[in-house]
Amino acid sequence: TLCVREPLAEGTEGAPHLGPERHRIYSDLSPKERDRYDANIQATNILLQGLPKDIYTLINHYTGAKDILDNVKMLLEGSELTKEDQESQLYDDFKHF
Structure with missing residues (x-):
């Protein structure tokens, strides 16, 4: 989501007083x-569609x-x-036969 704070007034030191955050449309x-926003949406969709279900479930809230x-x-x-550890364990187990 895009959020922005708009200046409400200028302070005594010339610094703006910011109002509440609001969502931008x-x-x-x-x-x-817009181009950056569209590219981010497209990249997000590509990433999410190519993930296995177990990984998707862990990161779908980002x-x-x-x-x-x-x-x-x-x-x-x-x-x-984990795969390397499993492979190493299999080699170790195989040596015992």
């Missing part, structure tokens, strides 16, 4: 902001593509370590 965005990607990388690194 798509039509409020500049063309550059809204930004970068947050999703960072957490997916972290989760997949963990699963790779």
Whole structure:
């Protein structure tokens, strides 16, 4: 979600007094902001659609593509370590036969 604080008045030192945060709507965005917003939505959709269900369930509450990607990388690194540990354990078990 996009949020913005609008200046309500100028303070005594020239600094603005900010009002409450409000959500911006798509039509409020500049063309550059719209392009960035659209790209983020597209990237988010691509990331979410390609995930296994177990990983999707863990990260589906993130809204930004970068947050999703960072957490997916972290989760997949963990699963790779687990696979390496399992493989190592299998080799160790095989040596005992």
